[in-house]
Amino acid sequence: MNNSKTLQTVTLSGGFFLSIFTRMKKFIYSLLVSFLFLFACSTDDDNNKVPNPPVDPEVPSEESIYVIPDALVGYYDSVDFTLSTEELYDELAVLTIEKHKNILGYIDRHDYLYDADEDPSNPANVLLLYSGESRSKDEYQSSGNPNDVQTFNTEHVYPKSLLEGDAIADLHILRVADIEINESRLNFPYVDGDGQYKLVNNNAFYPGDEWRGDVARMIMYMNLRYNEPFDEVGNLDLFLEWNAEDPVSNFEIQRNEVISDAQGNRNPFIDNPHLATNIWGGDEAENRWDGEADSTDDEAPTVPEGLTVDEKGFENIKISWNASTDNVAVTKYYIEVNGEYYTTVTSTTVNIIDLAPGTTYSITVAAGDSAGNDSDESTALEVTTIADEEAPSVPQDLAVTGSSSSSISLSWTASSDNAAVQGYDIYIDDEFYKNVESVEYTIAGLDADQTYSFTVAAVDIYNNPSAQSIAVEGTTDADAGDSEDASSVIISEYIEGSFGFNKALEIANFSDESVDLESYSLMKITNAGETWENEFSLAGYTLEAGEVLVIVNVDADRQGLLDAADIKTDHQVVNFNGNDPIGLFLDGVLVDILGEKGGADFAKDVNLRRKPGSTPNTTFVPDEWETFSDENTEGLGTF
Secondary structure, three states: OOHHHHHHHHHHHHHHHHHHEEEEEEEEHHHHHHHHHHHHHHHHHHHHOOOOOOOOOOOOOOOOOOOHHHHHHHHOOOOOOOOOOHHHHHHHHHHHHHHHOOOOOOOHHHHHHHHEEEEEEEEEEEOEOOOOOOEHHHEEEEOOOOOOOOOOOEEEOOOOOOOOOOHHHOOHHHEEEEEEHHHHHOOOOEEOOOOOOOOOOEOOOOOOOHHHHHHHHHHHHHHHHOOOOOOOOHHHHHHHHHHHHHHOHHHHHHHHHHHHHHHHOOOOOHHHHHHHHHHHOOOOOOOOOOOOOOOOOOOOOOEEEEEOOOOOOOOOOOEEOOOOOOOOOEEEEEEEOOOOOEEEEOOOEEEEEEEEOOOHHHEEEEEEEEOOEOOOOOEEEEEEEOOOOOOOOOOOOEEEEEEOOOEEEEEOOOOOOOEEEEEEEEOOOOOEEEEEEOOEEEEOOOOOOEEEEEEEEEOOOOOOOOOOOOOOEEOOOOOOOHHOOOOOEEEEEEEEEOOOOOOOOEEOOOOOOOHHHHHHEEEEEOOOOOOOOEEEEEOOEOOOHHHHHEEEEEEOOOOHHHOOEEEEEEOOHHHOOOOEEEEEEEEEEEEEEEEEOOOOOOOEEEEEOOOOOOOOOOOOOHHHHHHHHOOOOOOOOOO
């Protein structure tokens, strides 16, 4: 280390700071002299006071660049639009979440989506995303749609595969789209393009010039409401560009109003696309809150007239009316039934449902515009639903189709009704037994070697019963316990497990003696097959009286199954679904069954446990089984 260089550095530094200190002393002294002089002057008599002494200027408060429309002031009153971009984003996010009061299930979309996407020029149709086609509302794809022509379904603009929870059913992200176009889009990200919608390089999608702004604002909503990332579906710069290039349409405004009424929250980027520019930057988007549009609109629409009944049934009334007029535009109609709010629609027709048969209802309609002006209510329309006093036809061809020592199976032909048949009441020896929905049923819990008389009556959805059918007699089999070849082993529990390979079967010995399982086996029928297959031999095992044997899929990871397992196997007999029947065989002959052939779900994602007192039965009787959630395995391993 060079000490001379160090000393020089210290000396120079000390001299430098000394010089600074000396100059500061002179400056402070001069400042003090000046202050004393001014103070002396200021304390002179009034005539010598300094005129208009300077005061600290007030910092002007920031003013918002937005003039919120009157109709939206109440909705956005908690948001400070003068905040910084991050703070503004946070306040809008909190508002959008808090206002989302009505969380819908995915199936509920059918009640709202077709009104939201309604074709403004044809209330019977919807406008499809991407293609812009107008299609009949009756053409939606659903197993519950009786219409054979089904051409459009529901598109998740932010792909459903990337969402979870409440986001999946949020109407702000759902649109109707042509089935084939929707399938071609898959979950590909959006990319830039021009002209009509198109698939790009088989791995990306352009929504079309007319719809790019709609898509951008829906994606921005998903980021604000659910914090969904932009880069999963494109990129923010692209969406900001589309937001600026394709302004908000009247159709988007219509959707925002309908969805707001349904869910409670709005898409703020439709209300004002400039909010995106304010928050994220990018190309300057339209400012719909510049104070020049509808801020002074206080004129209400005209009162709806010409209310007419188009259709009525037992539980519904469909009406229409003449469109109201407005100085700007009519955006909605409020429907009231018996003085109570029923719904809001954007078209001039409404189908009022869930009514009672033979009941009179008073219906009124009022019109509203985008500025929040509402008309008076229309003249009330009094309508009476159709009353139903007609009973169904009597069930025919009642017959015994099978029996065991404790059960008898029945079948009959379906009845007809002017409304609809709800089910069938079964009577045993003239005593009511049970109401069932199907035209076949197996009655369990009967005594062995006994003859019973059966009748069936149809009941419609308004509880009008038919007369009872012609009686048929059936006799149960002799007690299986008296037969030397009878089985005393049954299938006692079934674990289907909705996740992975958490599947198990339990068989039980309900007799008072041990049973050698040498001649027993298990088999299954897969899906809608007809053939028993995948035989699993139980040879080598013995069941003591009242004991059970638990067979578990070797890949199961649920601890309750592993703890109860007597056998762990990768055999296909314990790799089943809720529509695969399981059979217990003795010397190759079916002695007990769980499930029904034909492929129908009988135990999907649930666990079944045999009720006490059950005996082997080659007919599946649901009443013999208790149903539990697929997580409930507490009874496994005991009988």
